[in-house]
Amino acid sequence: MSPTRAEVCIAAIAEVWRDAGEIMASPFGTIPMVASRLAKRTFSPDLVLTDGEAAIIVGAPPITTKPQDLVREASVPYKTIFSVVWSGRRHIVMQASQIDRFGNQNLSAIGPHNQPKVQLIGVRGAPGNSVNHKTSYWVPDHSTRTFVEAVDTVCGVGYDRAKKAGVGATRFHDLPRVVSNLGVFDFSGPDHAMALVSVHPGVTIDDVVAATGFELHIGDVVETPSPTEEQMAIISELDPKGAREREIKA
Amino acid sequence: MADKRSTIDEAISRLSSGMTIGIGGWGSRRKPMAIVRALLNSTLSDLTIVSYGGPDVGLLANAGIASKVIAGFVTLDSIALDPLWRQVRQRGGIDLTEVDEGLFYLGLQAAAWRVPFLPARAGLGSDVLVRNPLLKTVANPYVDGPFADPADVGAELLAMPALRLDAAFVHANAADTAGNAAFTGPDAYFDELFLGAADLRVVTAETVVAEGGLSEVGPLAKATVHRLLTDLIIETPNGAHFTSCAPNYDRDEAFQKAYVTAASDAETWAAFTTRFLAGSEADYQLAVAAFKEESQS
Numbered sequence: 001m002s003p004t005r006a007e008v009c010i011a012a013i014a015e016v017w018r019d020a021g022e023i024m025a026s027p028f029g030t031i032p033m034v035a036s037r038l039a040k041r042t043f044s045p046d047l048v049l050t051d052g053e054a055a056i057i058v059g060a061p062p063i064t065t066k067p068q069d070l071v072r073e074a075s076v077p078y079k080t081i082f083s084v085v086w087s088g089r090r091h092i093v094m095q096a097s098q099i100d101r102f103g104n105q106n107l108s109a110i111g112p113h114n115q116p117k118v119q120l121i122g123v124r125g126a127p128g129n130s131v132n133h134k135t136s137y138w139v140p141d142h143s144t145r146t147f148v149e150a151v152d153t154v155c156g157v158g159y160d161r162a163k164k165a166g167v168g169a170t171r172f173h174d175l176p177r178v179v180s181n182l183g184v185f186d187f188s189g190p191d192h193a194m195a196l197v198s199v200h201p202g203v204t205i206d207d208v209v210a211a212t213g214f215e216l217h218i219g220d221v222v223e224t225p226s227p228t229e230e231q232m233a234i235i236s237e238l239d240p241k242g243a244r245e246r247e248i249k250a
Numbered sequence: 251m252a253d254k255r256s257t258i259d260e261a262i263s264r265l266s267s268g269m270t271i272g273i274g275g276w277g278s279r280r281k282p283m284a285i286v287r288a289l290l291n292s293t294l295s296d297l298t299i300v301s302y303g304g305p306d307v308g309l310l311a312n313a314g315i316a317s318k319v320i321a322g323f324v325t326l327d328s329i330a331l332d333p334l335w336r337q338v339r340q341r342g343g344i345d346l347t348e349v350d351e352g353l354f355y356l357g358l359q360a361a362a363w364r365v366p367f368l369p370a371r372a373g374l375g376s377d378v379l380v381r382n383p384l385l386k387t388v389a390n391p392y393v394d395g396p397f398a399d400p401a402d403v404g405a406e407l408l409a410m411p412a413l414r415l416d417a418a419f420v421h422a423n424a425a426d427t428a429g430n431a432a433f434t435g436p437d438a439y440f441d442e443l444f445l446g447a448a449d450l451r452v453v454t455a456e457t458v459v460a461e462g463g464l465s466e467v468g469p470l471a472k473a474t475v476h477r478l479l480t481d482l483i484i485e486t487p488n489g490a491h492f493t494s495c496a497p498n499y500d501r502d503e504a505f506q507k508a509y510v511t512a513a514s515d516a517e518t519w520a521a522f523t524t525r526f527l528a529g530s531e532a533d534y535q536l537a538v539a540a541f542k543e544e545s546q547s
Contacts, residue, residue: 054436077437078276082352086371108348113381115342121330122303122323127350128372157375165375168390168405172371 003226005181006031006244007235008200009138011227012184013093014039016136016177022046024084026092030247032138033063034239035093041234050076062238085125088172091134093179094126098151099137101193101214103175105130105156113153126155131162131169134176140248142180144213159192181248182208184224189217198224254429256482258288258531261452265417270298272358272413272448274420274441275493278304278327278501280433282421282454284489284531289315291528300358300413302351302440304493305509308334311344312513319344320413322351326510328503333513347382349373349410355440357413362446367409374408385411418448421490422475423498424467425455429477434468435496445479454486456498488535504545505538 003011013035017025025036025047037060040047051057055072076084084090097120098106105126111117129135135156139146154161162169178185178194182203189195195217196208205221227235235244262285265271271289275281286306289297290313299316301307303324310316312334324335338344349357356368369388379385388409392398420441422431431453433441445451453475459466464473492509494501512522526537 075436078439079355082355085352108377109339113346113348113377116339119331119336119339121325122321123348123350123376123378124323125351125372127374127376127378128352128370130376131371131374153381154375154377161375166404166406167402168371168387168407169374171401171405173375 003232004245005200005202006248007227007232008224009179009181009248010035010038010235010244011231012179012198012200012224013136013138014042016093016179017044017047017091020044020047020091022048022089024048024050024090026050026090028092028094029138029140030063030239030243031140032093034235034244037061037063037238038231038234041238042231054078060238062240063243064239064241082128085128086132088133090129091136091176092129093136093138094129094156096137096139096146096156098146098148099139099178100148100151100158102158102160103137103156103178103187103192103194104151104154104158104161105137106151106153108153108155110152123153123155127157130156130175131173133172134174136175136177136179139178139180142182142208142211144211147180147212147214149214159187182211185216188219193217195219196221198222200224201226252429253427254477254480254483255427255458256484258284258484258486261285261419261482261484262288262292262294264450265292265294267294268296269416270300270414272415272418272444273299273301273306274418274439274444275304275306275490276302276437276439277323277325278493278506279437280421280435280439280490280495281306281493282419282486282489283491283493284454284486285419285452286310287527287531287534300415302354303335305332305506308332308338308513311335311338317345318347320347320349320354322349322354326506328501329506329510333510349378349382350376353378353408353410354413355443356410358440358443358447360410360412361414362443365412367411369407369409371407373410374406379408385409413447415444415448417450417452418444419452419454420444420475421486421495422453422455423495424457424459424464425453425483426459426461426464427483428461429453429480429483430461430464430473431455431475431480431483432464432467432473433475434472438474442475442479445475450482451480452482452484453480454484454489456487456489456495458483458485486531488538489531491535491538502538505541508541
């Protein structure tokens with residue numbers, strides 16, 4: 001059976017944690033969560049995963065595991081998370097309601113900040129995450145409304161804004177990857193502009209360009225590798241109810 | 251030994267309009283909701299609410315009790331966005347100081363330690379600085395000598411100001427009459443910092459035991475609020491409802507859903523307010539018990 005788009009995205013996101021060593025993987029969303037567990041089950045066994053509440057869990061159990069059935073190995077209440085964040089021992093995959101050419105991300109509000117058209121969750125820890133440790137993004141609905149020329153509120157900091165803020169912001173700033181439902185991107189374009197790395201099977205470069213609201217750097221573009229049979233088996237074990245398919249609009 | 255036991259009414263009577271109020275908990279978790287409900291029925295106005303925002307923020311802002319909010323987010327956890335908060339924001343009805351949640355932590359810590367600010371990288375380059383022009387940066391003073399880190403010479407850091415509070419309210423699993431309190435769930439959040447940052451320090455608790463009794467409630471290491479941090483102790487059983495208060499109880503998801511549904515429309519919200527929020531805390535708990543019975547039958 002050929003993999004679904006969601007499964008391709010899971011394998012692509014898992015790659016951000018390849019050879020990551022002993023760091024905390026913090027996935028936001030179902031697909032990134034499955035991806036982090038896939039990475040831990042395969043090429044990054046030392047990843048540190050949490051229960052999403054206040055503890056580090058043992059292993060990479062299915063995402064349907066009931067809280068009472070998780071095995072916990074250490075307590076990490078919110079206050080201690082900032083010691084992890086500011087030490088740099090973390091690679092987060094956050095979502096973005098908007099993202100721009102240099103990786104500035106918005107999850108605060110769409111429209112003017114004093115009276116938004118749409119109020120979202122808030123800046124959360126994005127400003128601090130993005131200047132302290134590796135930060136990648138997952139965008140399940142790639143369109144000109146999410147990939148925009150300029151985000152309405154800069155929460156996660158992009159390369160241009162970090163540079164302007166100086167060494168305090170750039171020293172640990174690193175945005176390795178953006179994965180959307182259409183392709184995989186990095187910031188290897190001129191001045192760290194977003195570049196298309198690969199298109200998912202069934203997607204063309206033109207599809208991606210048409211769905212992107214800024215000039216995307218197009219270098220050598222390949223097809224995103226599909227998950228292997230071994231990865232497919234692990235994905236269905238990690239997500240037996242197929243929750244991954246509900247995170248991407250058809 | 252002072253007996254710090256008090257009442258909701260007494261605590262509210264110590265507040266005045268225009269104050270800056272810290273509210274403990276995180277999102278829709280262990281919020282001092284009995285106090286929030288009492289604030290809703292008070293004549294207070296123009297409050298500044300400082301919170302890891304949950305339903306407290308939407309309720310107080312929507313009711314016009316709060317005119318200013320300092321927060322990094324507002325969420326109901328299992329439901330990402332609070333409709334009341336969305337409505338208030340989208341009609342431009344609130345002055346919001348939005349900071350990174352780590353900066354928020356440093357602001358409380360600075361206030362608790364009585365220093366004017368604490369430095370961080372968090373916020374640099376983001377719109378946290380643009381939207382809040384009162385926030386300032388500070389130059390790394392270590393440019394040479396043994397303490398200088400060459401990689402940070404020339405760095406500007408964000409100077410997160412102390413978030414000083416006129417009053418703070420937190421909800422504990424248990425407290426004692428002398429003013430100590432324990433969080434027996436998985437996370438104490440930032441509650442002791444809220445207390446440390448405030449002039450008037452109020453702990454509501456599921457149960458209040460005799461002095462020394464907290465060691466019987468759970469491991470003493472969970473009793474992280476000692477009486478140097480508190481002024482008033484108030485017993486409010488089920489006082490965090492509908493937010494979670496593990497291990498005493500989980501979030502009441504059915505009730506939270508009813509809150510969200512009601513809040514999406516002015517008419518249903520008025521009915522919800524009349525049914526649940528217009529009376530005393532005792533009235534609220536009776537109405538919740540009736541709601542539970544209805545939804546089970």
